[in-house]
Every structure is written in structure tokens, then in C-alpha cells.
Amino acid sequence: MQHILPGATALSILLAGAAWADEAQTVYRVIVADHAAPRLTVLDLSAPDTRWTFDVAGQAKPYALAGGRVVAAVQSNDDHVHFLSTGVTVQDHGDHADIAVADPALIGAPLTGPRPFHVVSHDGHSVINFDKGGYALMLKEDALAAGQIAPVEFRQSRAHHGFVTPFGGTILSTVASDAPVEGDAASTRLGLQAFAADGSAAGDLAPCTAIHGEAFSGAYLAAGCKEGVLTVTGSGAEPTYRMLPYPAEFPEATTGTLLGSTAMQVFLGNHGPDGLVVIDPVEAPHMRRIALPFRRVDFALDPAQPAHGYVLTEDGSLHRVDLLKAEIVASARVTEAYSMDGDWNDPRPRLAMAGDRIVMSDPRAGLLRVISAETLQELSTVALGGQPYTLTVVGGSGLNH
Ligand code: ZN
Ligand code: ZN
Numbered sequence: 001m002q003h004i005l006p007g008a009t010a011l012s013i014l015l016a017g018a019a020w021a022d023e024a025q026t027v028y029r030v031i032v033a034d035h036a037a038p039r040l041t042v043l044d045l046s047a048p049d050t051r052w053t054f055d056v057a058g059q060a061k062p063y064a065l066a067g068g069r070v071v072a073a074v075q076s077n078d079d080h081v082h083f084l085s086t087g088v089t090v091q092d093h094g095d096h097a098d099i100a101v102a103d104p105a106l107i108g109a110p111l112t113g114p115r116p117f118h119v120v121s122h123d124g125h126s127v128i129n130f131d132k133g134g135y136a137l138m139l140k141e142d143a144l145a146a147g148q149i150a151p152v153e154f155r156q157s158r159a160h161h162g163f164v165t166p167f168g169g170t171i172l173s174t175v176a177s178d179a180p181v182e183g184d185a186a187s188t189r190l191g192l193q194a195f196a197a198d199g200s201a202a203g204d205l206a207p208c209t210a211i212h213g214e215a216f217s218g219a220y221l222a223a224g225c226k227e228g229v230l231t232v233t234g235s236g237a238e239p240t241y242r243m244l245p246y247p248a249e250f251p252e253a254t255t256g257t258l259l260g261s262t263a264m265q266v267f268l269g270n271h272g273p274d275g276l277v278v279i280d281p282v283e284a285p286h287m288r289r290i291a292l293p294f295r296r297v298d299f300a301l302d303p304a305q306p307a308h309g310y311v312l313t314e315d316g317s318l319h320r321v322d323l324l325k326a327e328i329v330a331s332a333r334v335t336e337a338y339s340m341d342g343d344w345n346d347p348r349p350r351l352a353m354a355g356d357r358i359v360m361s362d363p364r365a366g367l368l369r370v371i372s373a374e375t376l377q378e379l380s381t382v383a384l385g386g387q388p389y390t391l392t393v394v395g396g397s398g399l400n401h
Contacts (some may be wrong), residue, residue: 027395028354033060035347035387066141068394083107099398123166134159155199168235170194206241215258218265224255263306288326295340300351332376363387
């Protein structure tokens with residue numbers, strides 16, 4: 001018996017060491033841009049007093065790319081896109097996830113070009129549309145996460161406010177009309193079309209007038225149009241397009257912004273300024289409308305509770321939307337009123353999810369509000385000063401080993 005005891009002691013030391021190294025860690029890192037100052041602020045919700053700030057060229061909108069390893073800070077009015085390594089890597093290992101945490105840092109030199117706007121992350125690529133350049137830049141996300149900025153240009157026949165994405169075996173791009181326009185007027189967007197990498201057409205135009213608001217869920221891409229919502233699925237050179245018309249009983253309005261669920265095949269879109277629409281690309285009814293009591297300021301989907309979405313309305317109320325019932329199931333006042341009258345880019349709150357919490361910027365109050373997704377009650381605030389505006393949250397939980 002005696003010789004077993006030292007062995008057991010060594011084993012328990014080993015186990016204790018392993019337990020320490022295998023510590024579970026949760027990090028939600030917020031990247032928030034100021035409305036007026038050309039600045040990004042980064043902080044962890046668990047230690048909000050430790051902050052990193054990064055100067056950029058203008059008002060930025062942060063997009064999380066490469067599974068949250070990278071954020072693109074798109075400065076549409078200042079023709080710049082800066083890339084930030086978020087420092088947070090969550091990697092799925094099947095039975096568990098690994099998390100690694102380091103300081104955030106800017107990656108390389110920013111991209112510059114005429115009016116960068118929509119950014120799409122799909123099929124391992126991030127694609128930035130340059131609305132006044134008539135091209136999009138495509139970046140491999142693994143390379144981006146490794147700190148390499150090596151964009152490949154995709155040419156469009158007419159510059160427009162659109163998007164480009166790899167999709168299955170092809171590249172989809174919005175297409176704008178060749179008809180001449182007056183002065184600075186935007187050319188009419190006609191729809192979506194498949195192209196080869198060199199920009200030559202690989203399929204017919206799928207009509208979708210004024211196409212806007214692309215999102216992905218499951219096997220589908222969806223975008224809003226004047227006629228309805230266009231869905232795209234399938235692989236290979238010629239995907240399958242289907243127009244879901246707005247139901248006759250809906251009020252006269254269109255969808256221009258969509259969010260795609262990551263956990264079930266469903267989209268949540270706007271329908272006019274004071275409505276939302278739950279979109280099922282497969283099963284009828286394809287569209288169910290939710291009337292809002294006031295106009296929408298911002299909305300978000302809950303990746304942890306896929307049946308839930310949240311919408312902030314201009315009276316300062318936050319509502320939980322049940323996507324299965326297509327109705328508002330809870331509401332709470334979270335800030336003062338922010339009228340939707342005025343410019344679309346006026347400083348108003350934005351929402352992002354961080355696990356079981358909602359992080360809302362409150363530009364007038366100069367802070368972030370951290371709100372329980374379950375109770376819709378405020379848990380804490382993070383005073384930032386300035387006018388905190390657009391934001392994204394990266395991170396999650398994993399083992400640090
Ligand atoms: Zn692991
Ligand atoms: Zn847009």
C-alpha cells in the first residue's frame with residue numbers, strides 16, 4: 001500500500017494543475033464607435049474600466065468578422081476601413097470550445113477607397129462594397145485573422161450602394177441600372193446576379209427592385225426588395241432564387257434590413273418603420289408581421305435564445321420578440337425617447353448581444369447600458385463619455401488550456 005500513496009499525491013497534484021490550466025473563461029469584448037470622434041473604444045464587460053482606444057479616420061461602424069477575431073471599422077464618409085484584431089479567439093473543438101484572450105490591436109494599414117459601406121461575412125470571406133468605386137474587395141478571413149490584408153478586387157459594371165458575397169460555387173453581386181442619373185442621385189438597384197471571379201455574368205439577373213439588407217440563415221441568403229423578400233439557396237454556379245411577395249393583408253411597406261438567425265433557419269426584418277417581419281424561407285406562411293407601438297430604432301437577434309429577438313423603439317422601450325409566435329412578449333423602458341425624425345445617422349442607441357445580456361449604446365447619456373435579456377432590466381452602465389454609437393460584441397465562453 002505504501003508505494004501507492006506517493007503516486008496518488010503526484011496524481012492529485014497533476015489533476016490540480018490540469019484543472020487550473022483548463023479554467024473555463026467567458027469574455028464578452030465590446031467594440032464601440034463614437035458618433036462624432038474618429039475613435040473606437042474596446043472593453044471587456046467583466047472589467048469595463050480597462051479600455052483600449054484606437055484612432056481612425058472618421059465615424060466608424062464596426063463589423064465583427066472571422067468569427068469575432070477581427071473587426072472591420074468602416075468609415076463610409078471618410079473612405080477608410082481599419083481592421084482590428086479583437087484579441088479574442090473562440091475555437092470550436094467539438095465537445096468543448098477553446099478561448100484565447102490577448103490585447104486588441106490594429107492590423108496593418110487601413111484600406112482606402114470611395115465610400116466603403118456594406119460588409120458581408122460568408123463562406124470564409126469578408127467582402128466590402130465600395131459604393132462609389134464600382135467594386136468590392138474580398139478578403140479571406142483566415143488570412144485576415146492572421147494579420148494579412150490581401151484584398152482581391154471584384155468589379156461591378158455600375159457603382160452603387162450594394163453588396164457582393166461568395167455563395168456556394170459562385171459570387172453574387174447586386175446590380176444597378178445603367179440608365180443615366182441626375183447629379184449625385186443613386187442608380188436604381190435592379191436585383192441580384194451570379195458572376196465569375198473576373199466579373200463576367202454566370203447567370204441571369206434575379207429581379208429585386210431596390211435590393212437592400214442582405215442576411216444569411218441556414219442555407220439561405222435573403223434581401224429586401226420593393227416586391228417582397230428575395231431568398232437564395234443552392235450551390236453551384238446558378239443558385240435558386242425565390243421571391244416571397246409581401247402578403248396582401250400587410251400594410252403598404254417594404255423590408256430593407258434583415259437579420260439572420262444562426263441557430264434556426266429564420267430571418268427577422270423590418271417592414272416599414274414601425275413593423276417587423278418574421279421570415280421563414282421554407283414553410284408557409286413565409287412572412288408574419290409584428291406591429292410595433294412606435295418606430296424602430298434598432299433590433300437584434302439572440303444567438304443564445306434563438307426564438308428571441310429584441311427591438312428598441314423611439315419611445316425608449318425595449319421589446320422582446322418571440323419569433324415562433326411572431327409577437328412582442330415583453331417590454332420595458334430602458335432609456336429616454338429618441339425620435340426617429342431627422343437624419344438616419346443622427347446619434348441614437350444601437351443594440352448588441354453578449355450572452356444573456358443586451359449591450360445598448362446611449363449616445364445622449366454618453367454610456368453603454370448592460371441589460372438582462374431575461375428581465376429587460378438594466379444590470380449596469382459603463383460611462384464612456386462622448387457619444388457611444390454603433391457597436392459590436394465578440395467573444396463567448398471556452399476553456400483556456
Ligand atoms: Zn480545447
Ligand atoms: Zn445600406
